[in-house]
Structure formats: structure tokens, C-alpha cells
Amino acid sequence: MIKKSWATWVVGLGLGALASTGAMALEQKSETEKGIDRYRELLQDGNPAELWEMQGEELWKKKAGPKNVSLEQCDLGLGPGVIKGAYVSLPRYFADAGRVMDLEVRLAWCMEKLQGITPKVAQYDRGDHKNIVALVTYIATASKGLPVNVPQSHPEEKKMYQLGKRAFFHRTGPYDFSCATCHSAENVRIRLQGLPDLTKNQPAGQAFTSWPAYRVSNSQLWPMQKRLEDCFRQMRYPELQFGSDASVALSVYMGVNGKGVPSLAPTIKR
Numbered sequence: 001m002i003k004k005s006w007a008t009w010v011v012g013l014g015l016g017a018l019a020s021t022g023a024m025a026l027e028q029k030s031e032t033e034k035g036i037d038r039y040r041e042l043l044q045d046g047n048p049a050e051l052w053e054m055q056g057e058e059l060w061k062k063k064a065g066p067k068n069v070s071l072e073q074c075d076l077g078l079g080p081g082v083i084k085g086a087y088v089s090l091p092r093y094f095a096d097a098g099r100v101m102d103l104e105v106r107l108a109w110c111m112e113k114l115q116g117i118t119p120k121v122a123q124y125d126r127g128d129h130k131n132i133v134a135l136v137t138y139i140a141t142a143s144k145g146l147p148v149n150v151p152q153s154h155p156e157e158k159k160m161y162q163l164g165k166r167a168f169f170h171r172t173g174p175y176d177f178s179c180a181t182c183h184s185a186e187n188v189r190i191r192l193q194g195l196p197d198l199t200k201n202q203p204a205g206q207a208f209t210s211w212p213a214y215r216v217s218n219s220q221l222w223p224m225q226k227r228l229e230d231c232f233r234q235m236r237y238p239e240l241q242f243g244s245d246a247s248v249a250l251s252v253y254m255g256v257n258g259k260g261v262p263s264l265a266p267t268i269k270r
């Protein structure tokens, strides 16, 4: 009953038809779902994210900023310059910054501290954020296939997990939605899009490592912060601020839930 009532809400809000929850959907994949699977297979043949990856590699190695140094000395958590495995073990606590950072925030921090740039990252794909999108793609690609291993050893990391969990279940905004409204049940979809249950290990790990993703629908490359911002928008919440505690905490929550799942990024999405 509860599911039905919020499903009615979603349809009523013009977010699209929300189809089968529950037993029926579990029994067999519909023709539509099979169609989507085929479409996804076809898309895997070539992912334009490679262009961002190449650009990211260049940006990583190029000397830039007032200090004219490259980012190659940036410590993403595994030591200066170590890229492989960094993406799957972020967000984490950084003693030099005194806070838990995700990959995007850490890159902005390195630009500032190493290169002497004051990074303009407030707007998606504008200013220095454009570079961050490319860098994230390059760095994420180096962890493809590696298991998610977001640390929980520092007290600040544990605090961020709890904060992320609270944010995930907190209902607010004009529709009284929480993330859990759309992302804590199996076989829920809006239009053709399956909504992963982010409280469960496998779907959480896959969703967590699906971004950056190339979006066929708008030819954009979205990193995780942008993905989350778009869900905020769908919930009619105030804009999610780049690098805010909420944005990082939600990633910690998903990453820890997704422990051990092999990393997929960069992916391709509709």
C-alpha cells in the first residue's frame, strides 16, 4: 500500500510512469527491459568517455597554474601520484586538509595547494570544473575492475558514513522525498530507468562506480557530484553545493555499502 501511494505521487508529479514493483517484476524480464539490456550492450562497444580520459591524462601531467607544476604529485590517498586504486578508495580522510574528501573535492584541493590555482568549481562543467570532469574520468578508469574499498578506519570517516545515512533517509522538500523513497526497494523504475537499491551491497557498489558516466541523452560526462545534484533537482531540493559535507557524505554511504564490488567506471548511460 505504501509503495502504491508514493508511486501515485511520482506519476502525479509528471516524473513519468512508474511501473511494476514487487512480485510480477521479479518473475521475468519484460520485453522493455530486454530491449534496454540490448541497447546497453551495443553502447558498450565504444564509450566517448575515452575522450575525457585522454584529456584528463594530459591535464594530470601538464604543468599549470602560478606555480607551474603538474598534478602528478597530488596525493589521492595512496601516496603522491598514485592513481591506480585511488578512485575505489575515496572518499577518505586527509590529514593535510583535515576533512573527508571525495575525488572531485580532492582534485580541486590539489589544484589550489600544488598549482596555486583558485579553482572555479561551483558550476558543473564550467571553469576549472571542466578539468575536474576530465581528470576524474582519467583517474577512475585506472581503477576499472578493482573492488570498492572506501575506508572506515578514521573517526571522521565513520562520522561521514553516519551523516550520509541520515541524509539518505531524511525526508524533506516540497514532496517529502528522501533518497530512500526512490532508492531502497528492488525493481522500481521511473520511465525506463531502473532505480538501484542503494542500501544493498551489489546495486550500491555498481551505482557508486558507475560515475563518471557518459550520458547519451545529452552527450555530457557526469561525475558523481553532478549525478547526485540531479537527484536533488528531481526531489525539488535546494541545489547541492559542490564539495558540501552532504555531497561527500552521500558518496561515503554508497561506497561503504558497495564494498568489494568491482568498479565499472567510466560507464555509458542513456
Ligand code: HEC
Pocket: 015, 168, 177, 178, 179, 180, 181, 182, 183, 190, 193, 194, 195, 196, 206, 207, 208, 210, 227, 228, 231, 232, 234, 235, 250, 269, 270
Ligand atoms: C524521485 C526519485 C528519486 C529520488 C528521490 C532520488 N533519485 Fe537518484 N535517481 C533517480 C533516477 C530517475 C535516476 C536515474 C536512473 C538511471 O538513469 O538509470 C537516479 C540515479 C541515481 C544514481 C545513479 C545510479 C546508477 O546506477 O547509475 C545515484 C547514485 C543516485 N540516483 C543517488 C541518489 C541519492 C543519493 C538520492 C538522495 C539525495 C537520490 N538519488 C534521490 C531518481 C531519484
